[in-house]
Amino acid sequence: MHRIEVRVCMATHCHFAGAETIVEMLEDDADLAEFIDVLCVPCMEKACESGHDSPVVEVGGQRLMRATPELVIEKIEEIVTGAITGASTGATRSEARHA
Numbered sequence: 043m044h045r046i047e048v049r050v051c052m053a054t055h056c057h058f059a060g061a062e063t064i065v066e067m068l069e070d071d072a073d074l075a076e077f078i079d080v081l082c083v084p085c086m087e088k089a090c091e092s093g094h095d096s097p098v099v100e101v102g103g104q105r106l107m108r109a110t111p112e113l114v115i116e117k118i119e120e121i122v123t124g125a126i127t128g129a130s131t132g133a134t135r136s137e138a139r140h141a
Contacts, residue, residue: 050082060110101117
């Protein structure tokens with residue numbers, strides 16, 4: 043399986059809305075380390091300019107607005123599980139690891 047690129051906007055609005063917390067959570071999760079590459083980017087086409095949709099995160103090219111650590115994890119699990127089973131089933135991380 044190829045690694046999933048997770049791009050986290052670190053522009054001012056996103057940073058103050060929790061982007062740093064998302065990056066720290068992803069970098070500290072040893073189970074995810076083999077599946078993802080985390081990239082901090084300065085801005086994503088001004089998607090978060092007004093701050094209403096911050097923080098903005100892209101997981102495997104899919105943009106998440108008002109991202110939370112839980113939402114980012116769910117999207118990663120969905121992609122990993124889909125790659126393992128050949129379809130998106132929404133299985134949990136532990137189910138994906140044991141597939």
